[in-house]
Amino acid sequence: MPRTEIPDVVYDAAFDACPVCGSRSLLHGALTSTAGFMSQPNVDHSRCNDCGSYFVNPQPSAASLEQFYSSQAVEDLVQDKILSRSLDRYFDPHLRDYFVEHRVTPLRQYLRPGGSLLDVGCGVGVFVRVMQDLGYRAHGTDVSVRSVSVGRDRLGLGEALSVSDWSESMSGVYDAITAWTLIEHLKNPAGFLNKASAAVGPGGILLVECPTVDSLLFRHLKSSFFWVMPYYHLFLFSRGGMRAMLAGHGFDLLQEYDMPRNWYFVASVCRSLGLDVDALATGKWPDVVKRIDEIFDDIAREQGLSSTVQFIARRR
Numbered sequence: 115m116p117r118t119e120i121p122d123v124v125y126d127a128a129f130d131a132c133p134v135c136g137s138r139s140l141l142h143g144a145l146t147s148t149a150g151f152m153s154q155p156n157v158d159h160s161r162c163n164d165c166g167s168y169f170v171n172p173q174p175s176a177a178s179l180e181q182f183y184s185s186q187a188v189e190d191l192v193q194d195k196i197l198s199r200s201l202d203r204y205f206d207p208h209l210r211d212y213f214v215e216h217r218v219t220p221l222r223q224y225l226r227p228g229g230s231l232l233d234v235g236c237g238v239g240v241f242v243r244v245m246q247d248l249g250y251r252a253h254g255t256d257v258s259v260r261s262v263s264v265g266r267d268r269l270g271l272g273e274a275l276s277v278s279d280w281s282e283s284m285s286g287v288y289d290a291i292t293a294w295t296l297i298e299h300l301k302n303p304a305g306f307l308n309k310a311s312a313a314v315g316p317g318g319i320l321l322v323e324c325p326t327v328d329s330l331l332f333r334h335l336k337s338s339f340f341w342v343m344p345y346y347h348l349f350l351f352s353r354g355g356m357r358a359m360l361a362g363h364g365f366d367l368l369q370e371y372d373m374p375r376n377w378y379f380v381a382s383v384c385r386s387l388g389l390d391v392d393a394l395a396t397g398k399w400p401d402v403v404k405r406i407d408e409i410f411d412d413i414a415r416e417q418g419l420s421s422t423v424q425f426i427a428r429r430r
Contacts, residue, residue, distance in 0.1 A: 310363075
């Protein structure tokens with residue numbers, strides 16, 4: 115599994131207040147990461163006793179994170195895992211139908227036909243391509259030169275995709291901004307919401323999708339939860355924490371949409387036992403793993419405990 119170390123990591127000063135809701139009631143060392151997919155082991159997370167969010171504390175400096183993201187292991191992950199699977203969401207009819215039903219339809223009810231939107235952290239730009247196909251003026255931005263290049267070439271997106279980080283990209287005013295599994299990576303999620311608030315203006319729509327600790331998997335597996343992966347992920351938001359952040363930055367929540375397929379139940383159990391889930395990738399085992407994941411995903415969604423949630427909000 116791809117994993118990379120940061121040699122001689124430099125840390126910022128530790129948080130003494132929750133960067134999600136501002137509370138000073140923190141439990142330090144509430145969670146310590148284990149080795150796993152993109153996860154550094156033995157990284158301490160604090161928990162906010164008020165909003166319930168977890169976050170790496172202290173966090174690596176910006177320079178250390180840049181070193182992490184530029185490492186060969188992360189580049190290999192982008193190339194071998196993310197790019198090919200992302201393109202399948204557009205070119206595979208079954209995956210595309212799922213993508214439209216669960217990532218386009220929930221949002222579309224709040225958008226005016228032909229409106230403008232910016233997808234921050236767009237990857238190869240599948241969401242941008244689908245929204246353009248539906249008549250929207252969609253653009254995307256990402257820090258990965260490789261992802262943007264693939265999207266321009268394979269999806270025909272050309273100048274609709276650009277290479278920049280979120281702090282540089284949200285200029286102008288859009289009808290909507292989307293951020294799919296981005297905010298948990300950021301050192302400054304509040305800064306992102308500040309920029310998003312200005313970029314959509316009053317009445318504009320913001321969609322943020324992220325893993326949540328209010329999930330069946332996290333409840334039972336804690337540090338082995340698949341999405342605990344420092345330093346790739348710096349935050350694990352609670353639903354209450356994300357609601358508080360949105361409200362504090364001028365957004366009224368319209369909908370929380372639980373994703374039906376989160377997968378990774380078996381992978382998380384294997385991680386808790388020190389086993390490699392990839393060892394099950396022979397014979398009929400992949401079908402067994404898939405079915406177990408589907409069953410537990412269904413149970414989680416029925417109980418409102420999905421691992422990944424979309425928060426759709428309107429700027430006041």
